[in-house]
Amino acid sequence: MTQEEIIEMWNSVIKYARGEVRITEFAKLVAAKEREACAKLVDPLPHEQVSRRTLETRAELIRARGQG
Numbered sequence: 001m002t003q004e005e006i007i008e009m010w011n012s013v014i015k016y017a018r019g020e021v022r023i024t025e026f027a028k029l030v031a032a033k034e035r036e037a038c039a040k041l042v043d044p045l046p047h048e049q050v051s052r053r054t055l056e057t058r059a060e061l062i063r064a065r066g067q068g
Helices: 003-016 020-042 052-067
Strands: none
Touching: 003 020, 020 052
16 A cells, blocks of 8 residues: 555545544555455466465455454
8 A cells, every 4th residue: 555545545534534533434444455455465366276266265354354
């Protein structure tokens, strides 16, 4: 994640939230973006020898971290 992306997320939160809510919403945005970046690292690529289902399962687990 670039510094510009982080600043953009903060600016979007600061417009709509107040006080402690700002920090919470910002943290949620950063966490979601980071989870997606991790998931993309293990998403299956057509030329890989690894089981597609194994990679899909790993990606699902990373994405699910934010659901609980």
